[in-house]
Every structure is written in C-alpha cells, then in structure tokens.
Amino acid sequence: MRSSVMILWLLTGAAAPLVAQVPRPAGDAAFGTQPYERYERPQACATCHTDIARQHEQAMMSQAYTHHWDEIEYFELAVPHALTEEKVAGVKAGCNGCHAPLAFLAGDVPPPKPAANSRANESVSCDLCHTLTGFAGDTPFNFNWISEPGKVKQGPRPGVVSPHHETHENAFLRSAEFCGTCHNEQDPWGLWVKSTHLEWREGPHGKAGIVCQDCHMPPARGRSATMGSELADLRQHLFHGAHDPGKLAGAAEVRIHPETREAEPGDTVKLTAVVVNAKAGHKIPTGSAEERMLWLHVTAQDAKGTVYHLPVDRKGFADEDYTIASATAMAYQDIGEIKGIAGFAGLKRDGTYENLAPGDRIFRLPYLDPKGRMTIAQWNTASFATDYRLAPLAAVAETFTWKLPPSVAPGPVRVTAQIYYSRLVNSVAEFLQVPREEWESVLVNTHTTTFTVVE
Numbered sequence: 354m355r356s357s358v359m360i361l362w363l364l365t366g367a368a369a370p371l372v373a374q375v376p377r378p379a380g381d382a383a384f385g386t387q388p389y390e391r392y393e394r395p396q397a398c399a400t401c402h403t404d405i406a407r408q409h410e411q412a413m414m415s416q417a418y419t420h421h422w423d424e425i426e427y428f429e430l431a432v433p434h435a436l437t438e439e440k441v442a443g444v445k446a447g448c449n450g451c452h453a454p455l456a457f458l459a460g461d462v463p464p465p466k467p468a469a470n471s472r473a474n475e476s477v478s479c480d481l482c483h484t485l486t487g488f489a490g491d492t493p494f495n496f497n498w499i500s501e502p503g504k505v506k507q508g509p510r511p512g513v514v515s516p517h518h519e520t521h522e523n524a525f526l527r528s529a530e531f532c533g534t535c536h537n538e539q540d541p542w543g544l545w546v547k548s549t550h551l552e553w554r555e556g557p558h559g560k561a562g563i564v565c566q567d568c569h570m571p572p573a574r575g576r577s578a579t580m581g582s583e584l585a586d587l588r589q590h591l592f593h594g595a596h597d598p599g600k601l602a603g604a605a606e607v608r609i610h611p612e613t614r615e616a617e618p619g620d621t622v623k624l625t626a627v628v629v630n631a632k633a634g635h636k637i638p639t640g641s642a643e644e645r646m647l648w649l650h651v652t653a654q655d656a657k658g659t660v661y662h663l664p665v666d667r668k669g670f671a672d673e674d675y676t677i678a679s680a681t682a683m684a685y686q687d688i689g690e691i692k693g694i695a696g697f698a699g700l701k702r703d704g705t706y707e708n709l710a711p712g713d714r715i716f717r718l719p720y721l722d723p724k725g726r727m728t729i730a731q732w733n734t735a736s737f738a739t740d741y742r743l744a745p746l747a748a749v750a751e752t753f754t755w756k757l758p759p760s761v762a763p764g765p766v767r768v769t770a771q772i773y774y775s776r777l778v779n780s781v782a783e784f785l786q787v788p789r790e791e792w793e794s795v796l797v798n799t800h801t802t803t804f805t806v807v808e
C-alpha cells in the first residue's frame with residue numbers, strides 16, 4: 354500500500370502534496386459527489402471563447418440531454434424499465450453519467466425534463482470536459498473519468514495565461530482515452546454495447562496514433578479567446594458525426610463492376626460491389642450501433658428504362674439473415690414489454706424506406722435482448738449476432754448474381770450501387786414519434802457501371 358502511494362507520488366511530481374493522492378471517485382462512485390454550483394455554465398466561457406462556444410452549440414454533445422430522441426428514449430423506455438426490472442435498475446442514474454454528467458455528479462436523477470431548463474440541459478459542457486484530469490483503471494468506459502472542478506481548467510498547452518482561470522497542461526485531453534470514457538459502454542450483461550474507442554484502438558488509426566481529436570477537432574489558425582493571441586493550430590470544437598450530412602458524405606465508398614461487359618438475354622451476369630470504410634477511424638456504424646443502419650442498394654436499368662432491383666448473394670455466415678433486408682421480419686418486441694402493451698408483435702426489423710428493398714445488404718451489429726430478439730435498447734442487450742459492420746480502411750466485397758430476363762432490352766444496362774445510412778430504424782422512430790429528421794435516410798455514396806445486352 355505504502356509503496357504504491359509512493360510510486361504514484363513520484364510519477365505525478367514531487368511538488369504535489371500527499372492529500373492529492375486520495376483516489377478521486379470515478380464512474381458510478383462519483384454519483385452525488387459534486388453539486389451543480391461547482392461547475393461554470395457554458396455561457397460564462399462563451400464571453401471570451403466565442404467561436405469555440407458557437408461551434409460547441411452546434412455539436413450533439415451540447416444537446417446530449419435535451420435532444421428529442423434522447424429525451425424519448427430515456428424517459429419513455431430506460432427510466433420505466435429501470436423501475437420495473439432489477440437487472441437494469443442502474444440505468445436510471447447511469448445514462449446521465451454520459452448524457453447529463455452534471456446532473457449525475459449532483460445526484461439529481463432522473464433530472465428534471467429538458468423543458469424545465471435545469472442545469473442537466475448543459476449536457477456535455479465546457480466545464481465538465483475541461484475539469485477532467487484523468488480516468489480510473491486501464492480501459493476508459495462507462496464515464497470512468499475523474500472530475501476535479503474549480504479554478505484550474507485542463508487544456509492541451511503548457512503555460513497558457515487567462516484572466517478568468519488558471520490552466521494546466523494535461524496530455525489526457527489530447528488522448529483518445531479521454532473520449533473513450535464516454536464512447537465505450539458496458540451494459541449490465543458486461544457487453545461492449547458501445548465501443549468506438551476500442552474499435553479505434555484495434556484499427557489502423559489507433560495503431561498509427563491518429564486520435565479522435567485529429568478528425569473531430571482538427572486544428573486551424575485562429576484565436577482561442579477573443580483577447581488571446583493567434584494560434585497556428587487552434588483545436589476546432591466541431592465534434593461532427595452522424596448528425597452532420599457532410600461528415601457522413603463519402604464516409605463509406607462503393608465501386609461496382611460486372612464480370613463480363615457483354616451478355617445475352619437469359620445469361621447470368623455476376624456483379625461485384627466493393628464497399629470501403631474510407632473516412633472513419635472506427636467501424637461504420639459505430640457507437641449507437643443498435644439504432645443505426647447502413648445498407649447497399651443495387652439496381653439495374655436497361656436501354657428501355659426498365660428498372661430491376663438486384664438482391665445480394667448470400668455468403669452463408671452465421672446469423673446472416675440479420676444483414677439481408679426483409680419486408681416481413683419483426684423485432685423490438687421488448688419495447689412493448691417495457692411499455693406494458695399486451696400482445697405487442699414488435700415492429701418491422703428493417704423499417705420501411707423508399708430506397709431499401711428486400712435483399713439489400715445491411716451493415717450492422719444486431720443487439721439481442723435476453724429473449725434473443727433484436728433490440729434498440731442497448732441496456733437490455735444480453736448477446737450480439739455476427740458483427741457485420743465496416744472496419745476502418747478495410748473493404749468488403751458483395752456479389753450480385755443476376756439471371757437476365759428474356760425481356761431485357763438490347764443495348765447498355767446501367768447498374769447503380771448506392772449506400773444509404775439511417776440513424777434510427779424508422780419503424781421504431783415512427784412508433785415512438787421521433788421526428789423525421791432523426792430517421793431519414795441519407796445517401797452516403799454511389800457508383801454506376803455498365804454492360805451491354807447483345808442479341
């Protein structure tokens with residue numbers, strides 16, 4: 354005991370008094386340890402850090418508690434479920450550890466609803482992030498950050514002087530582990546229901562040391578505070594992700610080619626589409642993968658304009674059915690159980706989108722509830738089916754075997770592959786009255802190839 358305290362003391366610098374070695378509470382243990390008043394409001398920081406504040410207001414982390422879908426899922430599903438099911442009782446407080454950390458630290462759970470405009474609404478705020486000094490344990494997850502509010506703001510640079518606060522250079526803020534404290538989540542079954550940081554760590558970006566901040570907080574010339582000096586590499590607080598169509602655009606790429614450039618009616622043509630996660634440092638979809646869908650939709654148009662939909666060829670891996678769009682498969686029955694709806698048959702597993710047809714390949718990680726049915730409740734996930742998402746800088750080939758109908762028109766056939774993304778499967782969204790903007794499908798990428806039908 355004594356020697357480990359000593360080593361810590363040596364590592365953290367000889368000037369630190371011994372009292373600083375008392376372990377700071379992290380994760381669940383930090384519940385109720387800090388009143389709201391210990392944290393400054395974002396408006397206070399905005400008076401000097403104006404641009405950063407305006408950027409942060411546009412990022413989802415400033416709305417992590419107030420955003421409509423978060424409010425609906427927390428108050429209509431998670432809290433009622435926590436009150437009736439012992440196994441998941443912890444989420445009543447736990448969701449807030451990442452979405453409304455000030456409320457969690459204050460022990461104010463469930464927090465007042467967003468309409469009450471309480472301090473829970475600050476969500477992931479400036480002063481929460483800039484008073485995080487480190488994390489407990491080896492792996493960042495389940496809000497195991499350590500918060501030390503006060504005059505000292507943790508930042509990325511040494512020797513920074515401010516009239517309002519002290520600053521402390523802390524390498525933790527430049528690390529992916531900082532983000533991982535909230536971007537990895539283990540549920541009551543011990544499953545990694547969110548693993549953005551773990552995916553990153555195993556992938557090429559993690560190995561090369563290209564951290565989250567490099568893509569989500571890229572540096573640009575500018576002033577951090579209105580009275581500050583110009584910096585060549587001011588960290589932008591964009592935090593743009595799946596809610597930003599520009600961040601999604603082109604995140605996955607697709608190219609498609611036919612095996613042969615000429616075919617006759619009745620022939621079988623094989624086409625191969627190669628899909629690449631070219632832009633993200635983690636899987637696509639990542640994070641809230643229980644809600645997200647990415648799919649490949651391939652159509653062919655003959656010289657007369659007739660359009661044919663081409664279903665993907667099966668590969669034969671375990672649980673493959675979950676990755677092939679179906680018009681009839683049902684799922685999400687646990688929503689009915691949580692809401693106490695007798696005889697609830699579930700909702701369409703793959704939703705109903707104009708540009709999703711039966712047979713399309715869906716890149717997803719199916720989350721299964723304790724009864725083995727697909728769920729969007731990550732806290733109610735007892736197992737996973739096969740992970741069929743796109744790994745960073747890796748490609749997946751999908752084939753389409755098409756027997757040309759006798760009626761296909763002679764001349765060029767244009768085959769188009771499109772990749773679409775939806776943040777929330779729309780059957781669930783419509784059932785829970787989540788606004789359209791949350792489930793609308795977004796075209797991520799497209800490619801067209803041709804071959805010729807000869808007689």
Ligand code: HEC
Pocket residue numbers: 395398399402405406407409414477478479480482483508509510526527528531566570577578584586587588590
């Ligand atoms: C999700 C956590 C998070 C939130 C919220 C956040 N920041 Fe930051 N901020 C960071 C990180 C991480 C860095 C350092 C990035 C790096 O250098 O790699 C940073 C850097 C900074 C810097 C120094 C920039 C530079 O390049 O010198 C300032 C100033 C700053 N933040 C102010 C704010 C203010 C003001 C707000 C609220 C309007 C805010 N931050 C919200 C995480 C956050």
Ligand code: HEC
Pocket residue numbers: 393394397398399400401402479480483506507508509510511513514515516517518520521522523576577578580581582584
């Ligand atoms: C009265 C103005 C003022 C207010 C209010 C203010 N800051 Fe600052 N802050 C500054 C100045 C000036 C700097 C130094 C900028 C420079 O030199 O580039 C600074 C620097 C920083 C840095 C950079 C530290 C580093 O290591 O790079 C962080 C982080 C930061 N502030 C966070 C905050 C947060 C969080 C708040 C609100 C709780 C806040 N500031 C409120 C003026 C202010």
Ligand code: HEC
Pocket residue numbers: 529532533536549550551553558563564565566567568569593594595596600601604632633634635636637638639640641645
């Ligand atoms: C090489 C650049 C790159 C790196 C490194 C990177 N990301 Fe991303 N990130 C992206 C792109 C591009 C997207 C948009 C595609 C998507 O939503 O999956 C994205 C999306 C996201 C999303 C939104 C996902 C969703 O479904 O809502 C989150 C959250 C995220 N990143 C967090 C992180 C964290 C945390 C790290 C570090 C552990 C990280 N990113 C590292 C490029 C990157």
Ligand code: HEC
Pocket residue numbers: 412413414416417418420423450451452454477481482531532533534535536565566569570592593594595596597
């Ligand atoms: C205190 C917890 C916490 C920390 C620390 C944190 N995040 Fe987040 N982050 C969240 C939550 C909660 C959301 C979900 C917001 C919502 O409800 O849509 C989120 C969402 C995001 C998104 C998705 C935005 C979108 O458009 O969908 C990105 C990107 C992101 N965070 C990046 C980062 C990066 C990069 C870091 C580290 C510099 C970081 N986060 C640190 C809690 C955190």
Ligand code: HEC
Pocket residue numbers: 413420422423426427431444447448449450451452494495496534535536537538539547594595639640641642732776
């Ligand atoms: C360990 C941190 C953590 C915990 C605990 C957590 N979340 Fe999240 N949550 C996040 C992050 C980070 C994201 C963003 C992930 C992404 O976009 O990839 C997110 C995303 C979401 C989203 C989707 C937001 C959107 O705009 O698409 C909802 C809804 C949500 N969480 C609700 C909950 C509920 C309800 C609970 C409790 C049962 C909970 N979360 C627990 C970190 C957490």
